[in-house]
Amino acid sequence: MPHPPIPASRVATSQPSAPRALVLVAEDEPEIAEILSAYLDRNGLRSIRAADGRQALDLHLSLKPDLVLLDVGMPRLDGWQVLSEIRHRGETPVIMLTAMDQDMDKLTGLRIGADDYIVKPFNPAEVVARVNAVLRRSRPAGRDHGREVIRVGRLHADMESHEIRLCSPDGDQPLTLTLTEFRLLTHLMYAPRRVFSRGELLVACLPEGETLERTVDSHVSKLRKKLEAAGLEAVPASVRGVGYRLGDPS
Template sequence: MMTRVAGAALVLIAEDEAEIADILEAYLQRDGFRTAWARDGREALQLQQAIKPDLVLLDVQMPHLDGWEVLSSLRQRGATPVIMLTALDSDVDKISALRVGADDYVVKPFNPTEVIARVRAVLRRSQPGASALAQAVLRAGALELDRLSHSAWLHLGAQRLALPLTATEFRLLQVLAGAPTRVFSRAELIEACLPEGDAQERTIDSHLSKLRKKIEQLGLDGMPTSVRGVGYCLQRP
């Protein structure tokens, strides 16, 4: 089932517990969002493909396909922002979610107003703001970023290779590419890319490690670069 409000962002709730889904739908709709509800992992993937939501709230423990399997499939399809909902409350679980490609992580039981705040924060990070409109395309070395379409490519020889990124990975790459040889501290990257969350420094490490692996898989090594004891830069001068 899906609510329709013209112009409002659409949030897909993938949650097998009807009571929790009802609460999330009520708060989201009250805050002006459209909502759709998937009762299991298989339905979540079907709905995501059919309705193209702006964000997915994804429970970890669901029938048919669990949240990890759904997230993996979503990341193969593109960079739809995903916030994981789970009863697992440990740093290991949180880092695992981020490594698989989640943009944020909320532990049950949660305050619904906090979830709404996280939804708004992730959507803000995943959408280009007014300042980005002035320079839609950003280039740094082999890297090309389109801020309007939220797309990224690598230019390697005569090839232009698409780089699939999560919303948070795109935001990090955009910050680093804005000053390619500058070294950003982890605190600066958290402030620029994850300001509303409770992110810790190792969260940034996890995002950038996954980003580097994606770039390496396309054939370019050493981007972004870790500067021991300081932080990260896109490339060394």
């Protein structure tokens, strides 16, 4: 019998801090999405990726990203439809990405509620600069951000203190993880049902000097052994021929 969907929740405690902003990259071209995610991560931002418009809306609803980088030419639902629904839901900043350099397209995006508009081909460093500029505009000056805690099943991750605990009725058990293991586990926790390829995890979670996808397998194996020793089996879960997903941390 299949496991029910694993909810991921992000809660704020009373201790003030400034967690890294989460950017949803809605782009159906894997190479472009991977490059953008890498640049965002190296500039102190977190990212999650959607390959079509429907997935973008699902992730927007479940993860509540701080900003959306939205490609116009998306499958299932195009960028205009996604933007319209995001605006119906609230005021999440949205930067449109498109290969169409037409004034009418820019006007359409701005009319629906886009915060900025970037034409392909673009310099990824410029995209990151525009993202930071929009984030600064969207956050009131002097605003305090609560400490961010991700909760998925028995796993609780404190993003400020870089602490992960395995919770049970008998008490909480802290886990001793390396920085790379922490990044891998929390990256999977942000979208617990999604399968991430080794290439995605390599770019998002591993140091710049590590370039081989099989290195991801080594880090995941060590992470899994630590979780098994703490009483959590088969996490992260392997998806043959694809990569990894969180699994069931209940």
